[in-house]
Each structure stands twice: as C-alpha cells, then as structure tokens.
Amino acid sequence: MTLALPWIDLDLDLGPSLVRALPSGDDRAAARDVDQRLAARAGAGDRRAFDELYRRHADWVYRRLTRLIGPRPEREDLMQHVFLEAYRALPGFRGEAAFSTFLYRIVVNVAYDHLRRRRPQQVSWDELDGGEAGELGELCAPGASPEVAARERQQLERVLSCLNRIKPKKRIAFVLRVVEGLSLEEIAEVVGANAPAVGQRVKHAHREVCAMLERLTRRETP
Amino acid sequence: MTLRCPELAAELLGLDEAGPDGAGDSASLRAAHQATCAVCQRGLAVSAHVRDTLQRSETPLDDVTRARVSGRLAALLDAEADAEGAGLRVRGRRRASGGRGGGRWLWPALVGTAAIAAAAAAWVARERGAGSPTVSARAGGPTAGPSAPLASGQPVVASGVLTPYYLAGDGAALVDLLGRPQIALAVPPNVRMRVAVGDRARVTLIGPARLAVEQVTGQHIRLALTTGTLLGDYDHSAGGSLEIRSPGALTTIVGTLFAVEASGGGSRVSVAHGRVSVLAHGRSSEVGQQRTLEPDGAAAELARSVASALAEHEASPPAPRGEWGTIALSGAPALPGVAVFLGERQLGEAPLWALAPVGDATVEVRAPGRAAVALRTTVRARQASTLAFALPDSSATGAPGSSTSATTAPPTASASPAPAAASASGAGAAGANGDGSSSRSDEDPAETTYARAEAAMRDGDLVAARATLLELIRRFPRDPLAAAARYDLARLAFRAGDHSEATRQLDALGSARPSATLAEMASYLRCRVALQAGHSADATRCLSSFRSDHPSSPHDAEALALLAELARADCTRARPLLVEYLERYPGGPFASEAIRREARCAH
Numbered sequence: 001m002t003l004a005l006p007w008i009d010l011d012l013d014l015g016p017s018l019v020r021a022l023p024s025g026d027d028r029a030a031a032r033d034v035d036q037r038l039a040a041r042a043g044a045g046d047r048r049a050f051d052e053l054y055r056r057h058a059d060w061v062y063r064r065l066t067r068l069i070g071p072r073p074e075r076e077d078l079m080q081h082v083f084l085e086a087y088r089a090l091p092g093f094r095g096e097a098a099f100s101t102f103l104y105r106i107v108v109n110v111a112y113d114h115l116r117r118r119r120p121q122q123v124s125w126d127e128l129d130g131g132e133a134g135e136l137g138e139l140c141a142p143g144a145s146p147e148v149a150a151r152e153r154q155q156l157e158r159v160l161s162c163l164n165r166i167k168p169k170k171r172i173a174f175v176l177r178v179v180e181g182l183s184l185e186e187i188a189e190v191v192g193a194n195a196p197a198v199g200q201r202v203k204h205a206h207r208e209v210c211a212m213l214e215r216l217t218r219r220e221t222p
Numbered sequence: 223m224t225l226r227c228p229e230l231a232a233e234l235l236g237l238d239e240a241g242p243d244g245a246g247d248s249a250s251l252r253a254a255h256q257a258t259c260a261v262c263q264r265g266l267a268v269s270a271h272v273r274d275t276l277q278r279s280e281t282p283l284d285d286v287t288r289a290r291v292s293g294r295l296a297a298l299l300d301a302e303a304d305a306e307g308a309g310l311r312v313r314g315r316r317r318a319s320g321g322r323g324g325g326r327w328l329w330p331a332l333v334g335t336a337a338i339a340a341a342a343a344a345w346v347a348r349e350r351g352a353g354s355p356t357v358s359a360r361a362g363g364p365t366a367g368p369s370a371p372l373a374s375g376q377p378v379v380a381s382g383v384l385t386p387y388y389l390a391g392d393g394a395a396l397v398d399l400l401g402r403p404q405i406a407l408a409v410p411p412n413v414r415m416r417v418a419v420g421d422r423a424r425v426t427l428i429g430p431a432r433l434a435v436e437q438v439t440g441q442h443i444r445l446a447l448t449t450g451t452l453l454g455d456y457d458h459s460a461g462g463s464l465e466i467r468s469p470g471a472l473t474t475i476v477g478t479l480f481a482v483e484a485s486g487g488g489s490r491v492s493v494a495h496g497r498v499s500v501l502a503h504g505r506s507s508e509v510g511q512q513r514t515l516e517p518d519g520a521a522a523e524l525a526r527s528v529a530s531a532l533a534e535h536e537a538s539p540p541a542p543r544g545e546w547g548t549i550a551l552s553g554a555p556a557l558p559g560v561a562v563f564l565g566e567r568q569l570g571e572a573p574l575w576a577l578a579p580v581g582d583a584t585v586e587v588r589a590p591g592r593a594a595v596a597l598r599t600t601v602r603a604r605q606a607s608t609l610a611f612a613l614p615d616s617s618a619t620g621a622p623g624s625s626t627s628a629t630t631a632p633p634t635a636s637a638s639p640a641p642a643a644a645s646a647s648g649a650g651a652a653g654a655n656g657d658g659s660s661s662r663s664d665e666d667p668a669e670t671t672y673a674r675a676e677a678a679m680r681d682g683d684l685v686a687a688r689a690t691l692l693e694l695i696r697r698f699p700r701d702p703l704a705a706a707a708r709y710d711l712a713r714l715a716f717r718a719g720d721h722s723e724a725t726r727q728l729d730a731l732g733s734a735r736p737s738a739t740l741a742e743m744a745s746y747l748r749c750r751v752a753l754q755a756g757h758s759a760d761a762t763r764c765l766s767s768f769r770s771d772h773p774s775s776p777h778d779a780e781a782l783a784l785l786a787e788l789a790r791a792d793c794t795r796a797r798p799l800l801v802e803y804l805e806r807y808p809g810g811p812f813a814s815e816a817i818r819r820e821a822r823c824a825h
Binding site: 047050051052054055056058059062063066067070071074076077079080083084087117118152155156159163174175177178179183184199202203206209210213 | 231234235236264265268269271272273275276277278279280281282283287288290291292294295296298299441442462463738739774775776
C-alpha cells in the first residue's frame with residue numbers, strides 16, 4: 001500500500017512532528033481553563049494531572065530555557081528541575097495568574113539560578129570567542145552546508161559569549177524583552193521586579209552587548 | 223559606542239506598545255528618526271542579531287529527551303511521596319508557594335539537602351523493600367553500630383547520595399554502611415573508603431576524613447570536605463556539575479580526575495586529567511592537568527604520590543550496577559605492595575570489603591616477587607562472601623587460599639592457584655590493563671553509554687549506535703535508559719524498513735514497563751510500523767486505539783490525519799475524521815488537504 005502523505009514528516013528523527021505551542025486566540029481561554037483545572041488537581045496530588053501538564057508544556061519550557069541560557073546540554077536537567085519545582089509549588093497555586101505565567105516564573109528562576117552559578121568569575125577576552133565551540137557544534141544549522149553551519153556557530157558563540165558576561169538579571173530581562181518580545185510589565189511580573197527596574201536592566205544589557213560585539217568585531221578586523 | 227539615543231531606548235523598551243494615546247504617531251515619528259539615526263540603526267541591528275541568532279539555535283525537544291525527563295521526574299516524585307509517607311517533610315510541597323516559583327536559593331541548604339537525600343534514600347529503600355525507619359535514622363549520618371542485615375539488591379544512583387561501596391584497612395566497624403545511602407560520612411584513620419556520589423561521580427576518602435552532601439540542585443551537587451583526602455573522578459557528559467567546598471576553597475569539577483586534600487591549614491587541589499576551577503583567597507584559578515594548587519595559592523607540579531593514588535582510584539572497579547553482594551577479603555602476611563584485583567580491576571589492599579555484582583567473581587592477590595593467588599567465588603544478592611588467602615613463598619608457583627562464607631545461605635567459594643602469566647603481568651601494575659590505562663567503555667555509566675549512542679546516531683553511524691544501544695541494554699537492563707534504548711532500536715529498525723525487528727524491540731519495551739511518555743511514543747511508533755509494513759487494517763486499529771488511549775498526545779493530529787488517509791476511499795468513514803481534524807486542528811499541516819477532501823465527500 002502506498003500512501004500519499006506530502007503533509008506528514010515521516011522522519012521520526014526530527015522528534016514530534018507536531019510541536020506543541022501555546023495556543024492563541026480563542027483557544028487560549030480554553031487552554032487556560034484546562035491548565036487551571038489540571039493544576040488544581042495536580043496541586044492536590046493527582047500525578048496524572050501533573051503528567052498531563054508536563055505533556056502540554058514540556059516543549060514550551062524547553063524552548064524558553066534555550067533562549068534564556070543558550071542551547072546547552074544542561075537544558076534537560078533544568079527542564080526536569082522546572083517541573084519538579086512546579087510540582088512542589090502547585091499546592092500554593094491559586095489560579096489567580098495563568099498556569100503558563102506561573103510556569104514562566106519558575107523557568108526564569110531556574111534559568112537565573114543556573115546562570116548565576118555557572119557565570120565565569122573571571123573571563124578573559126581571549127577565552128571569550130571560542131569557549132563553547134565544542135558544545136555548539138552539533139546545535140547550529142542542522143542540515144546546512146559546512147560553511148553556513150560554521151558561520152552560524154561562530155555567530156552563536158559570539159552572542160553567547162557576550163551574554164555570558166552580562167549579569168544574569170540583566171541577561172534575563174534583555175532576552176525576555178528582545179528575544180521573547182515581552183513588555184516591560186510582563187517581564188516585571190515574571191521576574192518579580194517593577195517595570196522601571198526591568199527597563200534599566202534591558203538598557204544596560206543592550207549597551208553591554210553592543211559594546212562587546214563591537215569590540216569583538218574590532219579584534220577580528222585585520 | 224554609547225548607544226544612548228532616547229529614541230533607541232524607547233524602541234528597545236517598547237514604550238509605545240501599550241500606549242493608549244498617540245502610539246501610532248509616536249511610532250511613525252520614531253521610524254522617521256531611525257531612518258537617519260546611525261545610533262538607532264546600529265542598536266536595533268544588534269538586538270535583531272541577538273534575537274535571530276538565539277532563535278536560529280533552537281533545537282526542538284526530541285521524544286527521547288522528553289521521555290527521559292518524564293521518567294526521572296516520575297522517580298523523583300515517587301521518592302518525595304515516599305519520604306512524605308515516612309514522615310519526612312519534603313521542601314516546598316506543603317508550603318504556600320508564591321509567584322516566585324520556589325525561590326530555591328533562599329531555602330536553607332541543609333534542610334533541602336537532608337530532605338532530598340532522605341527522599342532519595344527512602345526511594346532506594348522502597349526499591350529494596352527495606353523499611354523507612356531505618357532509612358530516616360541513617361539519613362542523619364554514619365553510625366558504626368551493631369551489624370545490620372546486609373543491604374542489598376538495587377544500586378544507588380539517586381543524585382546527591384553518598385553510597386559507600388568499598389572499604390579497606392581498619393574499616394570492619396563500618397561494613398554495614400556499604401550500599402546504604404548517606405548524606406555525611408566520617409572515615410576513621412587507617413581506613414580507605416570508596417563512595418559513589420549519585421551516578422556520575424565516585425570518590426575515595428582516605429581517613430581521617432569527613433565528607434557531607436551540602437547541596438543538591440538537579441544534577442548539580444555540592445559536597446563539603448571538612449578534613450581528609452578525597453580522590454575523585456566525575457563524568458559530566460550529560461550535564462551537571464560537582465563542587466567540593468573545603469577549608470578556604472570551593473572547587474568546581476567538570477569531568478576530571480582530581481584530588482582535594484583538606485586540613486586546618488587550607489586545601490590543596492590536584493588534577494591528573496582535565497581541569498578544575500578553584501575559588502580560593504577571593505579569586506578564581508584554573509588548575510590544569512598534572513598540576514596542584516597549594517593552600518597558599520601557589521601552583522606546583524602534581525606530586526608523584528598523589529598521581530599514583532589517583533591512578534589507583536581511576537583503575538578501581540566502579541560501584542556495581544544491578545544486583546550485588548559483598549566480598550570480604552583478609553589474608554596474611556601483610557606485605558607491602560600486596561594488591562588485590564577483582565577481575566582485571568584493582569581493588570586495593572587487604573583487608574577489604576567491597577560490593578561486587580552478583581555472579582561468579584575471581585579475586586586475585588598479587589605481590590611483588592610472589593606467585594599470585596586467585597580466589598574464585600560466587601557473589602549472591604544479600605549475601606557476603608568471606609575470603610581469606612595466604613601468599614606462597616616466592617619460590618612457589620601458587621598455593622591455595624581458603625574461603626569461607628558468612629551468610630545464611632553460604633555462597634560457593636573456591637581458591638585456586640593463579641596462572642603464572644597473571645602473576646607476572648599483574649604484580650605492581652597500576653592500571654587496570656597492565657599499562658596504566660583502562661577501558662572507558664567498560665566503566666561508562668548508563669548515561670555516558672547512551673550519550674555515545676546518541677552521538678553515533680547524530681553522526682549517522684547507525685551500526686555503532688545500534689551496538690552501543692545493545693550494550694546499554696545488556697549492561698543496564700533495569701536502567702530507565704534501557705527502555706529509551708529499546709525505543710531507539712525500534713526507531714532505527716523502522717527507518718531501515720526492518721518491521722519485524724522494530725516490532726520485536728517494541729514488544730520488549732512493552733514488557734519493560736516504560737514511562738508513560740515512552741509508552742505513548744512506542745504505541746505510536748507501532749502504528750507507524752504497521753502502516754509502513756502495509757498492514758492497513760492493523761494500522762487503522764492501532765491508530766484508533768492510540769487516539770483513544772492518548773487523547774492529548776502531541777501525535778494526535780498526525781494520527782487523525784493518518785486515519786483519514788487510510789479511509790480515503792470510503793467517504794462514510796473518512797468524512798467524520800476530516801471534520802474532526804478541521805475542528806480540532808484548523809491550522810494543522812493536513813488542514814488544507816482535509817478541506818479539499820471533505821468538500822469532495824460532500825458532493
């Protein structure tokens with residue numbers, strides 16, 4: 001039997017063919033209701049409800065972690081930690097905020113803690129532009145030509161090198177604003193600070209990233 | 223470049239995005255400004271560059287990682303449930319948690335550590351069928367009380383738990399600690415103790431020494447070495463880190479062979495392979511291979527004695543995985559240079575007590591200038607094999623030792639002369655292979671083995687991947703990763719079109735009680751196998767059953783579309799499926815095709 005399935009990806013190596021994303025539009029309210037119900041049950045100790053929450057949000061958490069800390073192998077451990085923390089905190093979750101917001105806060109906290117712990121105490125500029133090359137080799141531009149993959153890897157190394165030198169609070173605010181596109185108020189809610197403070201962090205981080213990238217560019221220019 | 227243009231700041235911070243009045247005007251004005259302002263252009267280009275670069279680097283969460291995390295999470299939650307059942311308060315679970323999602327770093331580390339370690343211990347105890355009261359009593363620290371029944375059975379791999387698996391010297395009083403998880407250990411003088419730290423690290427403590435778990439966060443472990451010498455190796459291949467706090471120093475290890483010597487005068491940190499980072503005297507220093515950082519901050523060459531001790535540590539057998547029993551070995555005379563080997567791995571010096579995998583074992587005693595003595599025994603679960611030996615004179619080719627058993631069901635044990643070749647090559651050897659090296663693949667933990675398989679799959683070396691996955695299943699049949707390996711084998715067979723092999727692996731996976739997520743993935747793969755094999759009736763049944771069993775699966779849309787495809791020739795069957803697809807997944811990849819077909823069926 002031959003099936004014509006142009007719309008389906010038959011290569012299971014790529015993971016789930018349908019990557020779950022947070023719903024939007026009218027579906028958002030329905031999804032939120034489902035999440036709230038599941039969270040209430042999970043908070044009362046219902047493990048099946050918690051499993052369902054995991055299934056609904058694992059992809060989303062993984063992507064957020066990737067953006068916050070970079071494509072590092074620790075994401076797997078951190079994802080586990082996020083859900084463990086969520087499970088522990090669920091009894092106190094009253095549903096006043098969306099479950100996704102509740103989860104976002106945990107993701108940010110876990111990422112912050114990770115960045116704080118692994119932030120290099122003293123990083124020289126010589127170490128800056130190559131430290132993570134090995135780890136990034138497999139992660140950039142899968143399927144691209146070697147030249148494109150190398151260029152993308154180099155760009156990612158440079159960006160991560162700069163971000164690694166920024167204080168974690170600033171880095172998180174910057175990523176949430178510039179990459180995630182959250183408003184200052186939304187970031188403030190997630191990180192537990194006020195909007196003006198978040199704005200200052202974003203501005204400072206931006207300034208530092210600009211300066212570092214410019215410096216790296218100068219060093220690379222013959 | 224300062225990038226202090228106020229227009230840039232406003233754009234960067236999105237100040238008009240939610241503005242009620244004049245936002246459109248303001249945005250237009252700003253756009254006009256940006257068209258000519260170099261500062262704005264440069265600043266916005268940087269933002270876009272960072273955003274695009276990070277977004278391009280995103281890799282989707284693959285099914286195996288999803289299942290692996292799910293499995294670990296389930297084990298951790300089980301452990302917490304057990305700990306709560308045993309009356310141990312698990313952090314946070316009963317706490318009214320606010321919006322900070324836990325605020326982990328504010329929690330008292332000791333309380334958290336004790337709870338986690340106790341939870342892990344309770345989990346381990348439950349796995350073994352031991353009682354919780356024993357565990358909670360032991361979680362407070364080591365005691366050398368009267369001998370308890372031998373702990374046995376499953377290995378301890380819970381993160382952050384110290385599990386002694388080897389003792390040598392005057393350690394008879396501590397034998398009942400073997401195989402029992404601890405959060406703190408005190409090693410008396412003249413005792414050498416080997417300890418598994420979670421499943422990625424092992425350390426040798428040379429007494430007098432005191433070691434405690436200070437903090438556990440996911441795969442990050444911090445230990446406190448108050449005094450004594452610690453020789454360790456740590457595998458970071460799957461992430462995580464190990465930190466050791468000792469007087470005046472905090473050492474961060476990321477995969478290496480290292481030593482920390484702690485005393486009142488400070489800490490000396492040495493590295494044989496790899497590199498560690500040491501925070502001492504208010505500054506961070508890197509200690510590279512064959513180097514030592516002295517307590518006063520000076521760098522020096524690695525001392526030969528430390529290098530030798532580290533080589534012995536590295537060559538020693540790891541903590542057994544799977545079922546284990548205990549080997550106790552004593553003998554005479556106590557000559558210098560006597561070395562005891564378990565198989566080809568150097569155990570150390572007698573007298574010693576060591577956990578060993580269940581099965582036949584050969585313990586060989588070698589001494590310079592003497593014929594080796596080989597003692598053969600059968601290690602059985604929950605039992606101790608007590609062996610004694612007497613080294614023959616140098617002129618003899620070998621002499622029998624004696625062996626006894628000290629268990630309720632004595633294991634068989636016998637002694638026999640060792641082959642002369644073994645004696646010649648083994649005496650004085652520092653490395654497991656006689657040349658100082660050791661076979662890493664034989665001692666790789668499950669995580670590392672799986673990582674090798676993943677790397678082989680990434681490289682497209684499917685033969686190596688398959689061999690490594692099979693090796694993992696053979697060596698760690700009860701590890702959750704063995705189930706993931708089965709799934710990968712099925713997937714590889716599916717890709718190769720080997721439907722019978724794929725089905726065989728899925729059957730084996732089904733009987734291994736995989737996690738719910740992995741079971742779901744396996745169910746779906748089974749349907750895909752049936753589909754690919756051309757068994758359309760089976761595939762239809764399988765997909766219908768899958769949808770019924772896993773209504774919220776991420777594969778549901780695809781399964782629904784496949785069902786519609788299989789019913790293509792029969793509008794009566796196909797149409798409800800198409801309608802359901804369009805209702806549930808209006809933006810799905812099959813939606814436009816579903817609309818066309820539904821319209822055709824309607825006519």
